[in-house]
Amino acid sequence: MGYDGCCYPYAMSIFNFEPITGRIHMPPPIHQQFQSKNFVVCSFVPRMYDYHPQAIPAPYHHSNIDSDELLYYVDGDFMSRNNIQQGQITLHPGGIPHGPHPGAIERSIGKKETNELAVMIDPFNPVMITDEAMAIEVKDYYKSWQQKNKNLVTQ
Numbered sequence: 010m011g012y013d014g015c016c017y018p019y020a021m022s023i024f025n026f027e028p029i030t031g032r033i034h035m036p037p038p039i040h041q042q043f044q045s046k047n048f049v050v051c052s053f054v055p056r057m058y059d060y061h062p063q064a065i066p067a068p069y070h071h072s073n074i075d076s077d078e079l080l081y082y083v084d085g086d087f088m089s090r091n092n093i094q095q096g097q098i099t100l101h102p103g104g105i106p107h108g109p110h111p112g113a114i115e116r117s118i119g120k121k122e123t124n125e126l127a128v129m130i131d132p133f134n135p136v137m138i139t140d141e142a143m144a145i146e147v148k149d150y151y152k153s154w155q156q157k158n159k160n161l162v163t164q
């Protein structure tokens with residue numbers, strides 16, 4: 010979507026956001042919708058997956074060195090996660106390695122598209138966590154990458 014007449018749009022429907030797709034896995038900035046001095050907003054929207062015959066659509070494991078990663082799962086099936094429900098929010102502090110859950114990479118092979126809808130905020134300063142947020146924390150979320158706990162929270 011292009012902008013007309015204003016360099017600083019302040020409102021744009023997520024349903025008008027069209028990320029670049031490609032034969033092989035595109036880098037994370039294709040999802041970036043807004044950028045500010047202290048954070049970026051990325052939108053994960055329905056799109057075609059990588060279409061090379063040997064492409065692996067699942068994202069790769071990574072560690073953000075410049076930001077935390079706050080991800081709100083709005084709707085759809087979140088291919089890279091085994092136990093995330095609509096409405097949940099995950100927080101991956103900067104520097105903590107994370108990526109697809111066990112089996113998610115294999116599950117993604119051959120998939121053509123996703124209907125996921127999620128919004129991610131990457132703040133360049135650490136997120137301050139409220140008492141209210143701590144009260145609803147999934148205490149063993151960090152264990153969800155262990156194969157034996159892949160159905161830990163829901164299913």
Ligand SMILES: [Fe+2]
Nearest residue numbers: 071078101107
């Ligand atoms: Fe991440």
